[in-house]
Amino acid sequence: MTSAQDVPRPPARRDIGKVGIWSGQFDFSPAGVVREAIAELDELGYPTLWTGEVKGREVLVTASLALAATSRITIATGIAQILARNPLTMTAAQLALAEAFPGRFLLGLGVSHAELMHIRGAAYTRPLAQMAAYLDEMDRMAAEQYRAVAPAEPPPRVLAALGPKMLGLARDRADGAHTYFVPPEHTAAAREILGPDKLLVPEQAFVLHDDPEQARELARRHTGSYLRLPNYTSNLRRFGFDDDDLAGAGSDRLVDTIVPWGDPDVLLGRIKEHLDAGADQVAVQVLDFDRRGLPRRQWRELAPALSAL
Numbered sequence: 001m002t003s004a005q006d007v008p009r010p011p012a013r014r015d016i017g018k019v020g021i022w023s024g025q026f027d028f029s030p031a032g033v034v035r036e037a038i039a040e041l042d043e044l045g046y047p048t049l050w051t052g053e054v055k056g057r058e059v060l061v062t063a064s065l066a067l068a069a070t071s072r073i074t075i076a077t078g079i080a081q082i083l084a085r086n087p088l089t090m091t092a093a094q095l096a097l098a099e100a101f102p103g104r105f106l107l108g109l110g111v112s113h114a115e116l117m118h119i120r121g122a123a124y125t126r127p128l129a130q131m132a133a134y135l136d137e138m139d140r141m142a143a144e145q146y147r148a149v150a151p152a153e154p155p156p157r158v159l160a161a162l163g164p165k166m167l168g169l170a171r172d173r174a175d176g177a178h179t180y181f182v183p184p185e186h187t188a189a190a191r192e193i194l195g196p197d198k199l200l201v202p203e204q205a206f207v208l209h210d211d212p213e214q215a216r217e218l219a220r221r222h223t224g225s226y227l228r229l230p231n232y233t234s235n236l237r238r239f240g241f242d243d244d245d246l247a248g249a250g251s252d253r254l255v256d257t258i259v260p261w262g263d264p265d266v267l268l269g270r271i272k273e274h275l276d277a278g279a280d281q282v283a284v285q286v287l288d289f290d291r292r293g294l295p296r297r298q299w300r301e302l303a304p305a306l307s308a309l
Contacts, residue, residue, distance in 0.1 A: 017047030027056030110160030191278025224249030
């Protein structure tokens with residue numbers, strides 16, 4: 001059997017740019033609109049697009065659509081749920097995309113949440129052990145079972161990680177970590193655990209709007225859904241947020257930390273906080289008042305400022 005130590009890992013990637021886009025909104029648009037919107041992100045100069053999966057399109061299918069519609073942008077999964085597919089399926093998809101689109105696919109893996117795994121009929125029991133065993137099997141499948149044309153070099157992978165133990169696994173068994181719903185202080189702590197050479201990409205939500213009441217209303221629509229998940233609330237408690245902050249859709253202090261709002265300079269300031277804390281890239285999730293829309297206007301408006309970083 002192939003062991004983890006037998007499988008060479010490529011050096012952590014540092015060529016994906018300082019600012020990427022994160023969006024989970026593509027599920028609400030037909031495939032033609034998705035291809036058009038992602039092609040526009042490519043034309044605007046965004047170097048990376050992160051997208052995940054909940055109960056919509058299968059994320060590796062979305063990645064395929066995006067890669068085929070573009071020529072430069074890196075497509076990253078944030079994240080592909082490991083319990084949604086067996087290790088050979090995940091390995092085969094990663095290797096096939098890496099071979100077809102060299103240097104443009106970044107696999108982000110995660111155990112996800114108990115609620116989502118229950119929907120899939122999967123058992124969410126010991127996330128750290130589940131992830132470690134899954135990585136063992138992915139490496140074994142790549143070395144012993146995959147028989148299609150392989151990419152020129154082993155493609156990179158990162159882990160969804162919040163707590164110290166999962167961050168340690170991301171350091172030891174992957175090329176870095178993708179963090180979500182975190183303050184800059186978490187980025188600093190994650191960098192300390194990962195060490196200097198691993199990739200670290202936090203997600204950062206943002207509302208491009210200058211009215212405090214309206215901006216926070218939209219921000220709370222976002223925070224309220226995540227504050228029901230214990231993975232996130234437990235992590236926020238590590239960084240000084242208490243019961244009052246975590247109640248309902250979150251206190252003003254929590255909302256303004258997790259979802260800053262205002263003009264592009266506000267976003268630039270928060271991105272720089274993450275970069276100064278050790279992030280390689282910040283994946284910006286722009287929120288929109290249209291629950292099913294794509295924030296294409298905001299992506300256009302932010303592009304000049306973000307590309308200048």
